[in-house]
Amino acid sequence: MAAVIDNATHPAFEKLRSHRIDTLNLDVEEYRHKKTGARHLHLAADNDENVFFVALRTFPMDSTGVAHVLEHTALCGSERYPVRDPFFMMIRRSLNTFMNAFTSSDWTAYPFASMNRKDFDNLLSVYMDSVFFSKLDPLDFAQEGHRLEFEKPDDPSTDLVYRGVVYNEMKGAMSAPTSQLWQNLSSHLFPTTTYHYNSGGEPDHIVDLSYDDLIRFYRHHYHPSNAIFATYGNIPAHEHHERFEELALKRFDKLDIELPVRDEKRMYAPVRVEQGYGVSEGEDTDNKTHIVVGWLLGHSFDLQENLEGQLLSAVLLENSAPH
Numbered sequence: 001m002a003a004v005i006d007n008a009t010h011p012a013f014e015k016l017r018s019h020r021i022d023t024l025n026l027d028v029e030e031y032r033h034k035k036t037g038a039r040h041l042h043l044a045a046d047n048d049e050n051v052f053f054v055a056l057r058t059f060p061m062d063s064t065g066v067a068h069v070l071e072h073t074a075l076c077g078s079e080r081y082p083v084r085d086p087f088f089m090m091i092r093r094s095l096n097t098f099m100n101a102f103t104s105s106d107w108t109a110y111p112f113a114s115m116n117r118k119d120f121d122n123l124l125s126v127y128m129d130s131v132f133f134s135k136l137d138p139l140d141f142a143q144e145g146h147r148l149e150f151e152k153p154d155d156p157s158t159d160l161v162y163r164g165v166v167y168n169e170m171k172g173a174m175s176a177p178t179s180q181l182w183q184n185l186s187s188h189l190f191p192t193t194t195y196h197y198n199s200g201g202e203p204d205h206i207v208d209l210s211y212d213d214l215i216r217f218y219r220h221h222y223h224p225s226n227a228i229f230a231t232y233g234n235i236p237a238h239e240h241h242e243r244f245e246e247l248a249l250k251r252f253d254k255l256d257i258e259l260p261v262r263d264e265k266r267m268y269a270p271v272r273v274e275q276g277y278g279v280s281e282g283e284d285t286d287n288k289t290h291i292v293v294g295w296l297l298g299h300s301f302d303l304q305e306n307l308e309g310q311l312l313s314a315v316l317l318e319n320s321a322p323h
Contacts, residue, residue, distance in 0.1 A: 010241035012249065013040065029237055033244070036224035036252050042240065043232040049097060050120050050233030052240075053111035054131055057259050058103070058221050059194040064209035065201015066217045068103040069145040069166045071110075073214065074222070075101060076140035078126075079133035086126055095119040105186075105199045106261065108221075120235070121243070128247040131222060138211050145214070146207050162207055171203045177277045177290060185294045188273055190264050224248065225255040264296060 009015050009031075016030040026045040033040070058067040075087035083089070091099055098113040110127050114120040146164035150156055173179055183198050190196045201209075231240050279285060298305045 008236065008238040010238045010245065012245045013238075013241045026232075031237060031241070033224065033249055036249055036254050038224040038227045038229065038244075038249060040229040040231070040237070040240070040244070042237040043230075044237065045233060047233050049113055049115045050117075050231065050235050051098075051111065051113040052120070052124055052127070052229070052231050053109050054127065054227055054229050055107050055109035056131075056221055056223075056227050057106060058108045058199075058217075059106055059259050059261065060197055060199055060217070061194060062208075063198040063202040063205040064213065065145075065166055065170060065198070065206045066209055066213055067108055067221075068170075068200045069141070069206070069209060070214055070218055070222075071101050071103045071108050072144035072166055073136055073140050074134040074218070075110075075130050076144065077135040077137065078129040079135065080129040081126060082135055087130070090123060090126055094123060096123060099123070103199055105195050117235070124243055125247060128244070131227075132224070132248040132252075134218065134222070136215060136218060141211050141214055145209055162203075164206070166201060167203060167206050170198075170201045170206060173200060174198075174203060177288075180275075180277050181290050181292055184273065184275055185292055188271055189294055189296050193261055193264055195264075220257065221259075223255050223257060224252045226257045226259065263299075267296065 012035065013031045013033055016032055018027055018029045020027050024045075026043050029042040029044060031040040031042065032038070058070075060067050076085055077083055078086070087099070087101075090096070094114065095116045096112055096114045096119060098111065100112075101110045102108065110131055112123045112127060114123060142164070144165045146162050146167045148160045149163050151158040151161045174183070183202075187196050198205075229240070229244060231237070279288065297309055300306065
């Protein structure tokens, strides 16, 4: 069956281009919101499972995990839904087939999917309000980011310790030697850009993040002019546009957001780094050495070079054939 195409265009948006992909039986449509410049990619397909995500460029310039903490805190209540954790309430009550949020090194995304139209509309309302009109209560920041509490909460004679959802999550994530290895490799390959830092947050640095830092980061990054929307399924693009406009976009004007990621400086000689990692007391350290060699390649948005690099890596390392 052919993908569902609706040529109607909402007056708040302009259509930039469309492209048919026969092998996937869908049409890719690209739109721009006239007032804010927000982009929308719609994959029109004959499929009842409709998918949505909104992504924002987030470029932290430290390892406090501000983008990661914000991703968590943004889902803890908003202007229209001023309740504790509407996200987890919807997980229990929704008919969704997928719900989550992700923080990467240079973007944050909020995706969901549902096969029920009413459920899709409900989730869209929650997500749009959480992203663009988040409550960001200081107590939610303490819950999701970091706080001091007694080691035994009911015993004030015990030591004060740091706790927090992201803090505890990253303590676990960064306890793996391979995670430390990857982060250290990145920090030396990218000495001057956002990729130098741990976007998830280093536990020792997360505790340096202040509530005011979180608010500043939110105001600078969480704006439609810095957003891209993507949808998939049989709901026509203009119906999505109507909802985007009503739920959020009509309340914003275009904002010139300066978020450049400039080319990393070139290295003219190999850099050799040796670093230790913690092991359990008394643990045997034989055969516990990890060795990694990395190269700074071209631009990540060059699809041809990306494919060539991945193919070369797979040929050299990901099969047992003799070389």
